[in-house]
Amino acid sequence: MTRVIIVRHGQSTYNTERRIQGRTDVSTLTEKGRSDASKVGKALSNISFNAIYCSPLQRAKQTAEIIHSELTSDAGKSAVVQTSDQLLEIDLPLWEAMLTTEVEQQFAEDYRIWHERPDELKMLVNKAGETQEHFPVLTLYEQARQFWQEILPHHQGETILIVGHNGINRALISTALGIHPSRYHSLQQSNCCISVLNFSGGLGEPVQLESMNQTQHMGETLPSLRPHHQGVRLLLVRHGETQWNRETRFQGQIDVPLNDNGRQQAQKAGEFLQNVAIDFAVSSTMARPKETAEIILQHHPDVNLELQAGLREISHGLWEGKLEVEIDQEFPGELHLWRTAPATVQMPEGENLQQVWERSTATWQAIVESALANQRQTGLIVAHDATNKTLLCHILGLPADNFWNFRQGNGAVSVIDYPAGLNGLPVLQAMNITSHLSGGVLDKTAAGAL
Numbered sequence: 001m002t003r004v005i006i007v008r009h010g011q012s013t014y015n016t017e018r019r020i021q022g023r024t025d026v027s028t029l030t031e032k033g034r035s036d037a038s039k040v041g042k043a044l045s046n047i048s049f050n051a052i053y054c055s056p057l058q059r060a061k062q063t064a065e066i067i068h069s070e071l072t073s074d075a076g077k078s079a080v081v082q083t084s085d086q087l088l089e090i091d092l093p094l095w096e097a098m099l100t101t102e103v104e105q106q107f108a109e110d111y112r113i114w115h116e117r118p119d120e121l122k123m124l125v126n127k128a129g130e131t132q133e134h135f136p137v138l139t140l141y142e143q144a145r146q147f148w149q150e151i152l153p154h155h156q157g158e159t160i161l162i163v164g165h166n167g168i169n170r171a172l173i174s175t176a177l178g179i180h181p182s183r184y185h186s187l188q189q190s191n192c193c194i195s196v197l198n199f200s201g202g203l204g205e206p207v208q209l210e211s212m213n214q215t216q217h218m219g220e221t222l223p224s225l226r227p228h229h230q231g232v233r234l235l236l237v238r239h240g241e242t243q244w245n246r247e248t249r250f251q252g253q254i255d256v257p258l259n260d261n262g263r264q265q266a267q268k269a270g271e272f273l274q275n276v277a278i279d280f281a282v283s284s285t286m287a288r289p290k291e292t293a294e295i296i297l298q299h300h301p302d303v304n305l306e307l308q309a310g311l312r313e314i315s316h317g318l319w320e321g322k323l324e325v326e327i328d329q330e331f332p333g334e335l336h337l338w339r340t341a342p343a344t345v346q347m348p349e350g351e352n353l354q355q356v357w358e359r360s361t362a363t364w365q366a367i368v369e370s371a372l373a374n375q376r377q378t379g380l381i382v383a384h385d386a387t388n389k390t391l392l393c394h395i396l397g398l399p400a401d402n403f404w405n406f407r408q409g410n411g412a413v414s415v416i417d418y419p420a421g422l423n424g425l426p427v428l429q430a431m432n433i434t435s436h437l438s439g440g441v442l443d444k445t446a447a448g449a450l
């Protein structure tokens with residue numbers, strides 16, 4: 001496995017002025033930006049990096065150098081910071097250095113396309129005396145693909161650090177997972193956030209997003225709401241650990257309770273979210289998410305817990321109660337198929353992913369609609385591994401076959417915003433936050449079966 005840790009540069013002068021940066025290299029780190037870069041370095045200090053790549057633009061380069069100075073492992077210290085033009089920020093030549101409000105006024109129609117259909121944004125630019133069409137987002141995604149194709153073969157089985165920008169980081173994550181450029185705004189990258197990707201091989205081979213947009217090392221519980229947010233925020237949590245998770249025994253719809261570690265994970269999730277204003281809460285009807293939700297809600301005594309059967313775990317049918325080795329013996333080849341092409345598997349006397357998809361996404365949409373109708377801003381949703389992974393595919397416009405692209409640790413928190421209500425696309429603000437469980441940036445929860 002190749003582990004790739006992706007960081008966005010620290011706060012820059014243009015960030016604070018709300019100017020479009022693009023490829024302009026005028027903007028430098030603010031004092032907060034330098035301080036936050038140092039905090040990222042401390043959070044990553046015990047990880048052994050085999051290589052460090054960054055954008056040549058000074059706001060990213062400064063961030064990479066500050067992180068590098070904080071690394072304590074011998075490998076991390078000896079890794080040289082290398083710049084790559086493939087990590088340059090999105091190229092927005094007509095907008096660079098302008099205030100966002102100026103772009104909104106002067107390029108009203110283009111700015112609307114940028115927000116609603118970013119992959120269709122087109123700029124006419126002059127190159128070598130010729131007027132040419134430039135598609136900033138599509139070009140950026142191609143640049144990201146080229147970076148992966150060049151870099152991954154050199155680092156099989158290693159750990160690398162990438163320090164880039166908001167746009168290129170989104171494109172790197174999107175091209176790794178197969179997320180369409182039309183969803184460019186559906187991933188959030190905060191200044192100095194940490195995201196983790198695990199590649200099994202090269203681009204196009206299985207890859208897992210272990211976590212995305214972690215900001216806890218800077219003292220931020222959750223990423224801040226975007227300006228003009230008028231929608232709903234959902235905090236999607238996976239239930240705490242059960243004994244069967246620990247044994248890698250398939251539980252599905254068998255109502256296995258939390259074990260002591262699972263209750264502790266729920267308590268830690270509760271402490272993590274205690275200062276977040278939660279307006280409503282929904283759980284699967286099963287015991288493990290229900291107990292997890294109840295423990296979290298001890299910090300929110302005024303919130304009633306609603307139960308929804310549509311959020312139940314996948315029914316594994318005849319696999320339930322069995323260990324992986326037993327399933328392999330009784331159903332030869334099926335477990336491998338479940339690991340490699342999950343959407344093709346019909347669980348014997350159980351469900352397939354399409355059935356899970358239909359019931360869980362219908363429930364999810366109803367939750368969003370109800371919250372918007374009742375002007376409730378933040379909701380806690382506690383469910384299961386397969387349910388959560390299916391919902392993440394739905395949120396990012398991916399098919400069910402991308403199910404394994406997302407990690408969901410026991411007691412982990414993901415954040416999904418609907419900034420423009422049901423009319424706009426949802427935004428995955430953060431995914432699989434487990435720092436409250438492990439104290440570090442890597443997910444150390446038991447892998448476990450579903």
